[in-house]
Amino acid sequence: MKKYMTAKDRLEEAETLMAALAIVRSAGLELDGKLPVLPPEFVRYLSAPDSFLLVVPSTAAYQDDRPRAANAMRIARCDAVIVRISRPSIGPKKVVIDIGIDGLVPVWHNEYRPCSLDGVLHFVPDHDPGGPIFRLTQKGLISSVDFDVL
Secondary structure (H helix, E strand, C coil), X not given: CCCCCCHHHHHHHHHHHHHHHHHHHHHCCCCCCCCCCCCHHHCCCEEEHHHCEEEEECCHXXXXXXXXXXXXXXXXXXXXXXXXXXXXXXXXXXXXEEEEECCCCCEEEEEEEEEXXXXXXXXXXXXXXXXXXXXXXXXXXXXXXXXXXX
């Protein structure tokens, strides 16, 4: 993390947190309001223990959150969704999701975008049309291997 946060950094952090909370709300996840399972270094992570999921708002100020998220996944024994805001030089901003599936070695799926199919939140690959699609429910992430996609 940067030593000194600028107004631009704080705006980016706020936008990313709003996108992460929108994902939590649209999937109907219950965030943990009790004593945290994770150490204080993960204070900005949103934990949905009933869904076995961490939602990680990530900005450029935090560099690469994947190793830290993998450590939090190991501690909490759950999957992770890293939420970023992509700022292309041309066109509007968009939400980009990286998905980490818990295991002895976490498996990462990069550059997904959220979309709603039949009122259920899905994550579809942005650049790899052959990649799995994920459904986010109150019970957690479900891969397209486990459900009929369309």
